[in-house]
Amino acid sequence: MRRFFTALLIGVLATPAIAADDIVLRGMGSFHIGGRIAEVKGKEVRMIVRQPGGPLTKLDPNGKYMVEQMYVQYFLPKNKMGKLPLLTWHGGGLTGVTYESTPDGREGWVNFFIRKGWDVYNSDAVERGRSGFASPDVWPSEPTFLPFADPFERFRIGQGEGSWSDDPAQRKVIPGSQFPVEAYNNYMRQTVPRWLSTDQAIIDAYVALVDKVCPCVLLLHSQGGSFGFKVAELRPDKVKAIVAVESATAGIVANAPKLKNTPVLMIFGDNVDQHPRWAAFKKIDTEYANAIKAGGGSVDWINLPEIGIKGNSHMMMQDKNSDQIAEVIQKWLVAKGLGE
């Protein structure tokens, strides 16, 4: 008997010993989804400078192009405990990197939720990151770019307009802020240009993703909330729950009753009512939440300071207490019977 136990033990130990913080996956990979073939025709062949100081050379923009596809990366934990895939959708001017890691180098929510046993699908919205973008011949608008001051003043890191300074010592950070301000440059490295004319293409690609991998749970941030609720209205039978982190506008109020069977959690951080922009978004989200409830649905609402979690910026998944907020989300998902 002792020999039997010894042999069995040796067999088990021959596989690498797993530490509590190892990540064990039964699969991982990526794919692109959605998009359409755009034809550019009848455009003049134009002369462009391809390299600074170089000669003008011919560029023929006519032809067929793949445009408006979306990049999705997925991680499938061995110890699957989430009942459904968890789809993480980022905010404006950002990519899936939002959820991967923090500017000060800690693990992001992708790792957190993999460790909790969720199949995680982390994507870049159309036009951003690894999704690529279309030429000016296809999209009749230009991208916009974020200067340093913008997210600092707008995402409740600094004390609103005028709080940014090139001199770190002169920046007016909100007292008690949880954002890793010492790594603000790394946050700016994560930002990407943003078009303002691509909403429909973004929604179309998200719908294609939902049709491929759902039923599922959506985890939405900021502008991702605006897209996520509209997608859920189009596929209410496939979106089984929504966690919206500071949704920057929500769905279409008249369609809100479609979400009567989709439980929703709305989360807001600190200093929201003091910031006109976020107070306005909160009001819009409240109206949408009320419309869901009036239609027979369920919305839970957490203002983090009211449960004792203070100092959170708009980028709470990158704030220093990001794991604490992820725990709040995990607890809600478990309470809804979706996780363990």
Added chain:
Amino acid sequence: MRRFFTALLIGVLATPAIAADDIVLRGMGSFHIGGRIAEVKGKEVRMIVRQPGGPLTKLDPNGKYMVEQMYVQYFLPKNKMGKLPLLTWHGGGLTGVTYESTPDGREGWVNFFIRKGWDVYNSDAVERGRSGFASPDVWPSEPTFLPFADPFERFRIGQGEGSWSDDPAQRKVIPGSQFPVEAYNNYMRQTVPRWLSTDQAIIDAYVALVDKVCPCVLLLHSQGGSFGFKVAELRPDKVKAIVAVESATAGIVANAPKLKNTPVLMIFGDNVDQHPRWAAFKKIDTEYANAIKAGGGSVDWINLPEIGIKGNSHMMMQDKNSDQIAEVIQKWLVAKGLGE
């Protein structure tokens, strides 16, 4: 004693049993590196259309921006067998997705080399994918876009110029091609716009990456070869080996002797000599390889058809026999004492 074994066994079995094809990681995440702060000043406030059909609105482009940073994602296997980190650098008009997955949904080389025990750092060159890109006020050139016909005719999938057709049945695929032509649209979904004026910025960010995570091995593809050899010339003590897959030009011949202590493997696929563009690149690479050897270094050269591996396109890490080619690379790395 029996109680001791029983307790130990229960403890071990409480961790999930690992299957042979599971991926066990001791860590994973991402970061951005490099880049610089660019100031835009003295530019006129201009009027832009932000949404098609919308009004002209003011855009003030002046301010400070983070530009030319690079995105890097890393996976650290539990069962580490690679002696050094493996850095995977993609080709032109593409991103790190090149190495993640194939257009027909198989696992890519990232997974392959993680399974072989390598710490893998997969990045998007400056200007591409999750690295973001700078505004026309910072970069004085415009991006170029790939129409469907271009990679098909240029990357030895089709039979050269004129082989593309919108009608799949009319496309002239190279007989015996290993490229998953049925999934060509998915390949096009992976492509991203490309600037032609950003080489120095790309090299600077790669050097910053090498300074952060090396000594290391570089796995280069196509345009990534042009960058990788130049970076290795700048950091010969940190780049301990180079695998170059169809390097589209190489380093600077006069600097090649700097690589005398860096073993190099050059790999080319099939139908190279029949395609003028690739024959030209092969000639350039040969001259560079000869210069390394003349300087006392070591270069191994594999033309895949000569070892019986036929039909490979320029995108061999996505061809149907991609794992077979990865095995060739793995074998070379092991022979150089770098892996197990």
